[in-house]
Every structure is written in structure tokens, then in C-alpha cells.
Amino acid sequence: MRDHCVNVLIGSNTRKWKEELVKDTFVEDDADRILRIPLASSPHEDFLAWGGEASGEFSVRSAYKLLQNSEENPRAYALQTSYRKLYKKLWLLNLPTKIKITVWKITWHFLATRVNLQHRRLIVDPSCPRCGERAETRDHLFRECPVTMEIWSILLFQNIMGNDDRNFEQWLIWVCEQLNMHNFRIFCCALWAIWGDRNSRVHNQKVSTGPEIGNFIKTYLAEIDGLEEKRFGKIDQLQMWTYPPQEAVKINFDGAFDGHNHISASGVVVRDNEGVVLLSWSKIHKGVSSAVQIGVNHLWPTVIIEGDSLSVIKKCKNWDQDRSMISAYIQDIKMMVSRSKKFDFQYVSRTVNTIAHDIATKELRRYKGSYQGRSASEQDEQQGLREAVREPD
Structure with a gap:
């Protein structure tokens, strides 16, 4: 072979x-x-792709990940493995990235604590700048310092302080396991605030008490939640299917996948500038079909392709060579677009893409293909009528 x-x-x-x-x-x-691997409609030349990234493009981040999993650095591998659940929980939190990065630095002991600075021979005195009682280790800063213990008490986290038999890494992992997402979010924000208060004392000579820091954490999280409510409120108001321009049609597409049975289905709906459904289509996949192909096969002068897969839409709009796992199919789409009429690719949220999503999921349940010209199923027509109600000018 x-x-x-x-x-x-x-x-x-x-x-x-x-x-x-x-x-x-x-x-x-x-x-x-x-x-089961679907084939592209046209053969393509081979090209080099980086296996460490889903995009196929080399990045320092992916190389770093590969090195962390290397057997040459057993401590890094052990840390990465032991913190796996904590990291998974951390990246899902509704917190600014700066807070998540600070917590990540804490887990890897990357903070410029007095003990770390002394170890690098940058300072002589390793005493804690907040209490002055003991050396400023990571454990002292986030668990033992009187100011920190007062903060945990105000946040009602006294129960996490009674486990001094665990080292710092074991303590963090234990806390992650004990707290639900809501309380773990408060805990991570508190770690960030404690480190920020420490830096304010060292660099700005600003002294804050435990209650002041605890109230800051609560206020900060409340502000984040308020901003999220406003943002999602605006999204809910704006997220409606919009009509294409005159003489243009809009094609919405979506896919559904059954991982247990290894089958997938796609759904496509085509509507004109009045919101009238011109065509709806669904199929169980053994090969690759495309919403673009439907646009090519008809004589519509302008076609707008809408979908809720941001990565696919970006790939279709970007004319650089795609190196991802679906590069052959993206190349097929680009070839069809280059030979045909005017196409425009747009990303929309799942709530806007309802009809195409319903068609794909129902087809997956039916497990047989169907083709509908100039009409959709009764449920799809009703959904289309609901979306076709224009807002007052």
C-alpha cells in the first residue's frame, strides 16, 4: 500500500x-x-496543513499545546491533566478574558509574588505587602492572609478555607469540584480581585479593606450581568429574518447530525423579497450538497446565502486557500460562485434560521429525502407567514 x-x-x-x-x-x-466520508464534486490538488489546529494553519498557541502534552515536560503534562476539569469550567464562565487569564496564571504559578521575585533575585524581602506577617507565597496570598480570609468570609466562602492539609493545587481542584457554576464564577472573580488589590497596594499605595473588596466583587459581577441583559435584550429585538433586496432571493441553510447512527441531513429554504417561499428542500446526506448549487441551478440574478454556522460563512467569504477538514467542499463552493451569478454570504443567529433548521431536523427524523418546489410543509409555511409580518415603518 x-x-x-x-x-x-x-x-x-x-x-x-x-x-x-x-x-x-x-x-x-x-x-x-x-x-461515510462525503466526497467533493471536483478533485483538488494536495496541500500541506498543520494538524495541531482545526483551521489547518500554524499558530504558536497550537504548538504550545503540543509541547505541553510532550513527555519531555512531565510536570507540565501533570498540571494540564489535573487542572483539566477546572479549565473546562473556567473557560465556560461569563467573565471577562482578563479574569480567566489571571486565574490561569495562578494555576501555573506565573504571578509575580514576592517569593517568586526573591527566587529570581529581584528583591530581598519576601514579606506579604498586605499583612507583613509571612512570606508572600501563592498559598498565603489567596488562602492565609487576614485580608483574604475576610474577603472569603464576606462572600460566604468560609467553608473552603478549612482544608489546610491540601497543597494549593489540590485546594484549587477541590474548590472547583465543590462549587456550582454560579459560585465558581464568584470565586474566580475574587481571585482576580485579590491579586488586583495586592498590586494596588504595591504600586499605588492604595489600601482597601476586606469588606470593600468583597463589595467591589459583588458590584462588578452585577454590572457584567446588567450589560449582558441589555445586550441580549437588544439581540432579541433585532434578531428577525430580513427581506432580501428587490430582484434578489435569500437562501437559508442548516444541517443536522445524528452521531449515533452516523447520518446527517440538510435543509434549505428560498424566499423572495416579499418573504414568499419559492422552494424548500431537504435531504439525507451520503454525499455533499450545497445551498449554492440550488442558487446556481436557478435563474435568480442575485442570491444571498444565510446560515448560522459562522465558520462556514467566513470560509466561503475568504478567498484565501482553506486548509481545514472541509477545505475540498469550500473549494467546490468557491468554484461554483466564481462561474455563476452574484452571491453574497451572510451569518445569522439560530433564531433567525428557524425554518431551515426545522426542515433539516425533521428530515433527519424522517430518514428519507424530499423535494418541495414552490411550497413548504404546513408548519414551515406557518413559520414563514409569522416571519413575513413586516414591522411598522
């Missing part, structure tokens, strides 16, 4: 897998997986 390439398994004219050859060449499980 060393002298054979994948294209030997694909019919050059049919652009389909040679099923008998695949089944004869590979074991049954592998053959089934290969035959």
Missing part, C-alpha cells in the same frame, strides 16, 4: 467511492468509516 494514494479508491468520473475495492482493502469497521 505504500505506493498507492487515496484517489485510487475514488472513481474519477463518478466522484464516488469504489465500494467493492474499499471493502476488499480494509477491515469492515474501517471500510464503513471511509465510505
Whole structure:
């Protein structure tokens, strides 16, 4: 097999897998997986792609991740593994990135505490700048300092302070496991505020008491929640399907996937500038079909393609070579667009893409293809009528 390439398994004219050859060449499980891979409609030249990133493009971040998992750095690997649940929970929190990065630095002991600075021979005195009682270790700063203990008490986290038998890493992991998402969010914000208060004392000579820091944390989180409510309120008001310009049509697409049975379905709905459904289409996939193909096959002068997959829309709009796992299909789309009428790709939220989403999911449940010209199912028509109600001018 060393002298054979994948294209030997694909019919050059049919652009389909040679099923008998695949089944004869590979074991049954592998053959089934290969035959489930959809093929692009046109062959494409090979190119180099970076396997450490989903985009196929090299990034320092992905190289860093690979190095962290290297056996040459066992401590880094152990830390990454032990903190895995904590990191997963941390990145899901509704907090500014600066807070999440600070917590990440705390886990890796990357903060410029007095003990760390002394270890690097930058200072002589490692005493805590807030209490002066003990050396400013990471453990003292976030667990033992009287100011910190007062903050935890105000936030009603006294129960997390009674476990001095654990080292700092074990303590952080234990706290993450004990707290729900709401309280873990407060905890992470408190870690950030404690470090910020410490820096204010060192660099600005600003002294804050435990109650003042505790109230700051509560107020800060309330402001974040208030901004989120306003933002989502505006989104809810603005997120409606909009009519395409005169003589243009809008094609909304969506997909659905059943991971258990390894099948997928797509749904497409086409509407004119009055919101009238011209065509709706759904299909169970064994190959790759495209909303663009529907636009190419009809004589509409201008076609707007809308979908709620931001990554796909970005790839279709970007004319640089795509190196991701779906690059062949993106290239197919670009070739169709370049040979045909005017196309425009736009991203919309899931709430705007309701009809296409419903068509795809219902098709997946039905498990059979259907083609509907100039009419949609009754439910889709009703949804279309609801969306077609224009707002007052």
C-alpha cells in the first residue's frame, strides 16, 4: 500500500467511492468509516496543513499545546491533566478574558509574588505587602492572609478555607469540584480581585479593606450581568429574518447530525423579497450538497446565502486557500460562485434560521429525502407567514 494514494479508491468520473475495492482493502469497521466520508464534486490538488489546529494553519498557541502534552515536560503534562476539569469550567464562565487569564496564571504559578521575585533575585524581602506577617507565597496570598480570609468570609466562602492539609493545587481542584457554576464564577472573580488589590497596594499605595473588596466583587459581577441583559435584550429585538433586496432571493441553510447512527441531513429554504417561499428542500446526506448549487441551478440574478454556522460563512467569504477538514467542499463552493451569478454570504443567529433548521431536523427524523418546489410543509409555511409580518415603518 505504500505506493498507492487515496484517489485510487475514488472513481474519477463518478466522484464516488469504489465500494467493492474499499471493502476488499480494509477491515469492515474501517471500510464503513471511509465510505461515510462525503466526497467533493471536483478533485483538488494536495496541500500541506498543520494538524495541531482545526483551521489547518500554524499558530504558536497550537504548538504550545503540543509541547505541553510532550513527555519531555512531565510536570507540565501533570498540571494540564489535573487542572483539566477546572479549565473546562473556567473557560465556560461569563467573565471577562482578563479574569480567566489571571486565574490561569495562578494555576501555573506565573504571578509575580514576592517569593517568586526573591527566587529570581529581584528583591530581598519576601514579606506579604498586605499583612507583613509571612512570606508572600501563592498559598498565603489567596488562602492565609487576614485580608483574604475576610474577603472569603464576606462572600460566604468560609467553608473552603478549612482544608489546610491540601497543597494549593489540590485546594484549587477541590474548590472547583465543590462549587456550582454560579459560585465558581464568584470565586474566580475574587481571585482576580485579590491579586488586583495586592498590586494596588504595591504600586499605588492604595489600601482597601476586606469588606470593600468583597463589595467591589459583588458590584462588578452585577454590572457584567446588567450589560449582558441589555445586550441580549437588544439581540432579541433585532434578531428577525430580513427581506432580501428587490430582484434578489435569500437562501437559508442548516444541517443536522445524528452521531449515533452516523447520518446527517440538510435543509434549505428560498424566499423572495416579499418573504414568499419559492422552494424548500431537504435531504439525507451520503454525499455533499450545497445551498449554492440550488442558487446556481436557478435563474435568480442575485442570491444571498444565510446560515448560522459562522465558520462556514467566513470560509466561503475568504478567498484565501482553506486548509481545514472541509477545505475540498469550500473549494467546490468557491468554484461554483466564481462561474455563476452574484452571491453574497451572510451569518445569522439560530433564531433567525428557524425554518431551515426545522426542515433539516425533521428530515433527519424522517430518514428519507424530499423535494418541495414552490411550497413548504404546513408548519414551515406557518413559520414563514409569522416571519413575513413586516414591522411598522
